[in-house]
Amino acid sequence: MxxxxxxxxxxxxxxxxxxxxxxxxxxxxxxxxxxxxxxxxxxxxxxxxxxxxxxxxxxxxxxxxxxxxxxxxxxxxxxxxxxxxxxxxxxxxxxxxxxxxxxxxxxxxxxxxxxxxxxxxxxxxxxxxxxxxxxxxxxxxxxxxxxxxxEGKALFRHGAKVGDSLYVTGTLGDSLAGLQLLTQRRQTARQSRLKPVDRRFLVNRHLHPTARVREGLWLNRAGFATSAIDLSDGLSGDLRHICEASHVGAAVDVSALPISQACRAYAGTQGIDPVTLALAGGEDYELLFTVASHNERSLERQARSRGFQITKVGIMRPGRFGIQAVTSGGGTGPLPVTSYQHFR
Missing domain, CATH: 3.30.1330.10 (PurM-like, N-terminal domain)
Structure with a gap:
């Protein structure tokens, strides 16, 4: 050196x-x-x-x-x-x-x-x-x-209503996986199974993330989003800010979370569930937002025409419901806070 x-x-x-x-x-x-x-x-x-x-x-x-x-x-x-x-x-x-x-x-x-x-x-x-x-x-x-x-046109964390659909842009967990790859001192036998192209993708997603400015402008100007937040700390924590500000709960379909092939491959080398990366990972800088159910079809059609990747990951519930994770089998349980918090 x-x-x-x-x-x-x-x-x-x-x-x-x-x-x-x-x-x-x-x-x-x-x-x-x-x-x-x-x-x-x-x-x-x-x-x-x-x-x-x-x-x-x-x-x-x-x-x-x-x-x-x-x-x-x-x-x-x-x-x-x-x-x-x-x-x-x-x-x-x-x-x-x-x-x-x-x-x-x-x-x-x-x-x-x-x-x-x-x-x-x-x-x-x-x-x-x-x-x-x-x-x-x-x-x-x-x-x-x-x-x-x-004037009068801005997205806020408050505004979500019971019955609104919960969406996210892009894919989740990539930045956290990239950070873990960068901070691990030595490449283990498991990590060596990760393809170089997947490693480069994840590291780049951490070092050079993309802010969803164009998607935010579209959601605001088209009047689709009833509330919004960026995922800087992780979905499991940032969703709570929307729920607290809007006085609602949420049911999150964890099987629907958008996870890249590279992130899944990395999770496989570590023997962990990629959902844990998607829920905990901050600094993906994707947008988490809610949309009235009657606007879903128009939202998804316009997103496709603009080349925006969005995924429905849940539905907003009454506040007493809390924030629950829904599995592919239909089971529910409290969504744990695994995202980053200062002073914790």
Missing amino acids: ARRKAATPIQEFPLIRQLQRRFERKSPSVLKGIGDDAAVVSIPSGNWTVLTTDLLAEGVHFDLRTADFASVGYRAAMANLSDVAAMGATPRFLLISIAVPKTLQAADVTRLYRGLMQACGGYGVHLIGGDTSASHQGLFLSITLLGTTA
Whole structure:
């Protein structure tokens, strides 16, 4: 392994100017971006502003032994893009604050920003500012993303009704499987049976997830979703937020959970049920949403025409029902919370 060069002290203002030159993009809606005390942007009249922020700490949200700087930046951006997607909004403006330890070089920070902006590039998001600081305890990122949606048109966690159908986009459990593959120090005999193509798919789903911005916009504008949330912590926990906000329960058909062939193959090498990965896995950044039963046929027809993968995984029940898992044989039992929780 090549020896890393000794870290050159980062100079704050030259670094800011370098990042501005590389990543700031001009736009008529950005009246003042990087370089002043605050950014100034123009929001079209008749729009609601949607704001989200995330704090990411090294050792908690990411590990530089299993992800390079570009991947850390990419995943950080996708986490915020996914929040905006869950509201059915269009992402617009990005602010990034970063606390950098002495062990890093300016080139590392540049790679991180490159990953951030690569993730945002497909959505027309503009970097408009942030802050830089030194850190004595590892790398920290704080990201704020501003989006817009038409006034009166946004998706919320509340709004689900008894009898609504529960849907999810994409496939579940891939990111968790990819993380486990990255964090396992040695490849066991079982893991060696996993095809390289499946390993690459799962690792990529962890390092380069996809926020479902387009699906969120469609669900909002078409008026299909009665409630929505993004799966950042895992279905078993995030579903509870919808149920609590909407004062309903849910019956989840665990046999219907969309699980990729690669995730099933990985679970097979570990001797575990892939459903456990699908329920516990966060950071797939899929959307979990509810739809009135009379809209199911139109929803599924439009999803097919747009190339969106959606799967019905349950139905909303009265609050007293709780949150129950329904097996393929028709048995029921409480759905355990296996998803990620801070401070647990």
